[in-house]
Amino acid sequence: MIFVIYECEERLGYSFKDKTLLRNCFTHSSYSHEHGGKNNERLEFFGDSILGFIVTEYLYGKFPEEEEGRLTLYKQQIVSGKPLAEAIIRLGLNDFILYGEGERKNSPEHHEAACENLFEALVAGIYIDGGLEEAKSFIKKALLSRFRPDRKIATGAEAKPSQNAKIENYKGKLQEYVQKNKLGEIVYREKKKTGPAHDPVFTVSAEVSGKVLAVASGKKKSEAEQSAAKIALSKLGGGNDEVSQKRNGQKQNSQKQNDKTQNARKQNDGQKNKRQNDRKKSGNEQNRQNKRNKPQADKKQGKVVFENKLKTNKIRSDNKNRVKAKKPKPRKGERLSEF
DSSP: OOOOHHHHHHHHTOOOSOHHHHHHHTBOHHHHHHHOSOOSHHHHHHHHHHHHHHHHHHHHHHOTTSOHHHHHHHHHHHHSHHHHHHHHHHHTGGGGOBOOHHHHTSOGGGGHHHHHHHHHHHHHHHHHHHOHHHHHHHHHHHTGGGOOOOHHHHHTOSSOOOHHHHHHHHHHHHHHHHHHTTOOOEEEEEEEEESOTTSOEEEEEEEETTEEEEEEEESSHHHHHHHHHHHHHHHHTOOOSHHHHHHHHHHHHHHHHHHHHHHHHHHHHHHHHHHHHHHHHHHHHHHHHHHHHHHHHHHHHHHHHHHHHHHHHHHHHHHHHHHHHHOOOOOTTOOOOOO
16 A cells, blocks of 8 residues: 555644654554554554643643533543544545555444544654644644533533443543542553454553552443443442442432431430439439438337337336235234245
């Protein structure tokens, strides 16, 4: 396949000093697999970070009043796969991609991932060849000049978003949730790449503060990242999907039931303590009453004992007097025997 450099550079709007670097930007992995040489995968990796930095800097200056969560969602709208692929097609640069024979036979829709990768590779190539300002100029012309914030997605308004918007939103929501709860840094790592060169499957992990929360696969690296973000968000409890809502609902119902049980136990314990306190008070009152009554009772009992003793002494005295009264008087000349 003939690579027409001057026409490519005219559409690109930048003239490369290193023409080999330009060709590498447009070389698909399927082409290098069949013909040897370098492809654009390393450039794509480098360009992804440069693109993220430039877009972040642009948003920071463009929207000074917006919160970090909304800026993150705006960034996702800009750097996701579909806008990048659309920019390449709009500039007509997709006509210059070097595919292998098997990949070239696929439908144009199948080449969307290749267009996305080309945009990132071109960002890296221009940065290496011409510096940061040239890379910024390309991104602003091809991408940022057409950006219009989708506030419905950013604010979560009830409007039926596109499928792409739904996918974009998971990474944005995960980023917003992690930042809001200060959980650390999110890192997406490519674990492996399987399948043929013209139809690869990417497996990506989502990590928060070094801990792997989710692993997912997709035809595109970006799709795998979004799927992993969705799973991670659900595990962290910040997901808005139906499963997460159901789990949260179950947790809330369980919590309510536990609260009711605890309240009932508290009421029972309160009533039990009240009864115990009442019995204790009643016992104390009875003891105090007994103490008050004891001196009177002792005094009364002493009086009774004393009266009984007097009666006993009187009876003895009366008996003694009666005995004395019954003694006969002795007659003259008689002597009474004593008894």
